Structure formats: C-alpha cells, structure tokens
Amino acid sequence: MTQVNSASGSGLYGNGSDEQIKGGIDVSDATQLENNFITLMVAQIQNQDPTKPVDSTEFLNQFAAMSQVRSLENMASLSKNNLVLLDNLQTLTAAGLVDQEVKVATDKVELGDGTVRGQVNLEFASGKTVLRLTDSNGVKTDIQLGSQVAGPVPFDLDAGKLGLEPGRYSIEVVTDSGEYPGVEVAGRxxxxxxxxxxxxxxxxxxxxxxFYNITEFGQSQLAGLF
Known part of the structure; x- marks a missing residue:
C-alpha cells in the first residue's frame, strides 16, 4: 500500500517527499498564517488614507482567498489520513489471510508435486478453448478445454499427468471467439x-x-470454489 500512498501523495501535493508533504499541510502553520493576515488587514484598515479608503471588496476577496487556501490544506490533511487508514486496513486484511485459501488473477503458475486448480472466466461461448502453458525456454503445452459456454470454466493442472517438469510457467487462454479471458488460480x-x-x-x-490481484477470499475450501 505504500506505493498507493506515494502515487496519491504526488497527485495531491505535487511532491514525493514525506517531509515536504507534512510541511505543506501543517494546519497549525495555516492557522498562524491566517491570523497574521487578519492582523495585517486590520492594521492596513486603521492606517489607510481617510480621503482615499481602500475598497472593502478587496479586503473581503483577500480574506476569502485565504479561507479557501486553508480549506484546501485541511482537505489535503484529511486525504492523507484516509490513505494511512486504508494502508493499515489493507495490511491487516492481508495478514488475516495466512493459511486461508484465495483466488488470484495471474498469468503465472508454479507446478510441483500437487495439483493446481483454477478457472477461466469466459464472457462469450467458445467452440474451442485452449489453456496454454509456456515454460522458461519458450516451449508451449496446449491443454484442450473443449467447447465451453460463457461463464467460469474450471481446470486442474498436474505436472506429472501432463508430462511437465516442475517449475514456473506462463499461462494464457486462447479461444476461437477471439476473446483472451483472464485466468484465476486458487491456493493457500x-x-x-x-x-x-x-x-x-x-x-x-x-x-x-x-494484494490487489486477489479476486476472492473467504473461509470456504478450494473444493467449494468451483
């Protein structure tokens, strides 16, 4: 979540530096600046030339501009606090997922001794659906999923049964409808x-x-996901 804070911070404040951000939204400084402005405005009114008084509209416009600046700084401070809270909540949520089973959107799988289970999400029906694995050497292995209607299509990957070496593979789906659907894999x-x-x-x-690649999590077991 730190990256989200950095990107959002840059958009809100125009700085990547945390110290610069803190300095830019210091509410106590904004209050002091506003008090100084009011003091100077009062002094200006008291010492103006009585024969050529300053237009009161100018004072009101200046004060309105100052109030607007302070409001924007308060909004920036609130936005930063919300980002910190979101960061903490996301971290706590992620920590609570240890030993739970989740589904994640991915284009990579790790095949080992066990079976990897997942699903393809089709938006359109497909007369020919192929699950394609590509190893680190670029060798492709096509797994025929056959004709499928629109919706989730479950699959199981077992390196031994497929005659593949354990390792990391790229995974994609090719259909005759021209669609390139996403792949979700379930795991603990x-x-x-x-x-x-x-x-x-x-x-x-x-x-x-x-964390943002998670598409589903809960208390259910993998068998219940499909």
Whole structure:
C-alpha cells in the first residue's frame, strides 16, 4: 500500500517527499498564517488614507482567498489520513489471510508435486478453448478445454499427468471467439510480506502475488470454489 500512498501523495501535493508533504499541510502553520493576515488587514484598515479608503471588496476577496487556501490544506490533511487508514486496513486484511485459501488473477503458475486448480472466466461461448502453458525456454503445452459456454470454466493442472517438469510457467487462454479471458488460480496463503508495493502474498501454486490481484477470499475450501 505504500506505493498507493506515494502515487496519491504526488497527485495531491505535487511532491514525493514525506517531509515536504507534512510541511505543506501543517494546519497549525495555516492557522498562524491566517491570523497574521487578519492582523495585517486590520492594521492596513486603521492606517489607510481617510480621503482615499481602500475598497472593502478587496479586503473581503483577500480574506476569502485565504479561507479557501486553508480549506484546501485541511482537505489535503484529511486525504492523507484516509490513505494511512486504508494502508493499515489493507495490511491487516492481508495478514488475516495466512493459511486461508484465495483466488488470484495471474498469468503465472508454479507446478510441483500437487495439483493446481483454477478457472477461466469466459464472457462469450467458445467452440474451442485452449489453456496454454509456456515454460522458461519458450516451449508451449496446449491443454484442450473443449467447447465451453460463457461463464467460469474450471481446470486442474498436474505436472506429472501432463508430462511437465516442475517449475514456473506462463499461462494464457486462447479461444476461437477471439476473446483472451483472464485466468484465476486458487491456493493457500503461506505468508504475507509488506513491501514498497504494499502487502505481497505467497500463494501456493502461484508464488508472490500483490494484494490487489486477489479476486476472492473467504473461509470456504478450494473444493467449494468451483
């Protein structure tokens, strides 16, 4: 979530530096600036030339501009607090997923001794649906899923049955409808790491996955997902 804070911070404040952000939204400084402005405005009114008084509209416009600046700074402060809260909530949620089973959107799978289960989400019916695995050497293995109607299409990947070496593979789906649907893989979360990109989950059958790639999680077992 740290990256989300940085990107949002840059958009709100025009700075990447945390110290600059803090300085830019210091409400106590804004209050002091407003008080100084009022003091100077009163002094200007008291010492103006009685024969050529300053238009009161100018004072009101100046004060309105100052109030607007303070309101914007307060909004910036509130936005930063909300981002910090969201960061904390996301981290706590990710930590609570350890030993739970989740589904994640991915284009990579890790095949080992067990079976990797997942699903393809079709928006359109397909007369020919192919699940394609590509190893690190570029060798492709096509798994025929046959004709499918629109909706989720479950699949199982077993390296032994497929005659594949254990390892990491790219995964994609090719259909005769021209659609390139997304792939979701289900697995147990073994641990959660906090990184510059936010919480990163280690999911069995997938590997390291950013928190925002999770498409489903809960108390149900994998068998209940499909």
């Amino acid at each position: 979360v073994s641990k959660v790491r906090v990184s510059a990109e936010g919480p990163v989950l280690d999911v069995e059958g997938v590997g390291s996955v950013p």
